[in-house]
Amino acid sequence: MQTIYFTDRLILKVLDETYANQVLDYYLRNRDFLLEWEPKREEEFYTISHHEENLKNEYEQINQNKSLRLWIYKIDDPSRTIGNIGFSNIIKGAFLSCFLGYGLDKDEINKGYITEALKKGIDIIFSEYGLHRIEANIMPRNLRSLKVVSNLGFNYEGVSNSYLKINGKWEDHIHMVLLNENV
Numbered sequence: 001m002q003t004i005y006f007t008d009r010l011i012l013k014v015l016d017e018t019y020a021n022q023v024l025d026y027y028l029r030n031r032d033f034l035l036e037w038e039p040k041r042e043e044e045f046y047t048i049s050h051h052e053e054n055l056k057n058e059y060e061q062i063n064q065n066k067s068l069r070l071w072i073y074k075i076d077d078p079s080r081t082i083g084n085i086g087f088s089n090i091i092k093g094a095f096l097s098c099f100l101g102y103g104l105d106k107d108e109i110n111k112g113y114i115t116e117a118l119k120k121g122i123d124i125i126f127s128e129y130g131l132h133r134i135e136a137n138i139m140p141r142n143l144r145s146l147k148v149v150s151n152l153g154f155n156y157e158g159v160s161n162s163y164l165k166i167n168g169k170w171e172d173h174i175h176m177v178l179l180n181e182n183v
Contacts, residue, residue, distance in 0.1 A: 001063060005070065005124065007116050011078055012070035012085075016059045019081075020051035023071070026081045026105065027051075033106035037142065040168045066090050068125065072104070072117050082108045085121045087134070096132035096183060098125065102145075115148055122152065122178065132183040137163055137173035146174065154178045 003014040015023065027034070028046060044050050061067040069086040073079075083104035090098045100121075104114045125131050136154055138145045154176040162170035 002128075005120055006075070007120050009075055010113060010117055010120075011073040011075055012117055012120055013073065014059070014062055014069070015055050015071050017052040017056040019071070020048050020055055022079070022081050023051045023055065024048055026083070030103075030106050034103060035167050037103070037139070037166065039165060065092075065129065067098075068121075068129070070117065070121055070124075072113065074113075082113065083117070085114075085117050087121065087125050087129075090129065090131065096130065098129075098131055098134055100134050100136040100149075109144065115151065118148065118152055126180040126182070130183060132180050134178045136176045136178075138176060139166065139171050140174055146176070149176045149178075152178065 001014070005012040013019075024046065031046070058067065058069050062069070067086065067088045067090055069084055069088075071081045072083040072085070073081055083102065085100070085102040087098045087100055100118075102114055102118065122134065125134060134154075136149050137160060138149065140146075140159075155178070157175045157177050160173050160175055163173040164171055
């Protein structure tokens, strides 16, 4: 399993539990910023032990080809994560599909980093994992995120009402899909 990938400006890494401090630092720096976009977090989420366990479980899921989370680092700052992209619920067989999620540090938005990371991640999922379909579900008010996936070629497939509970409230999500025409 490859654990490090490079783009022009970024390093994308699969992390294990030894990186829990860096992941916790990312979430602490962005605690208020991420409230609007992520599930409500208990205080336990903001502990080293939580992230050690979570990274350990994620690493095992990655080894089993059930998911892929890549943590984003700038090449000129390789010890501080600025976000992540995640491909979860990888299903093989006739479906060959997964879900996409991502997040970026509040101080790094609007610099093209998430688009750059996603281009590489999509290439990995399509070429190395051989998947046919990536599904991204985005809240209608998240215009920046909708613009990112639209620019990457994702197509609108509809709205899922009360799809995910975000910050304690059921939120509608726009269902966007990218197909791998080579599969």
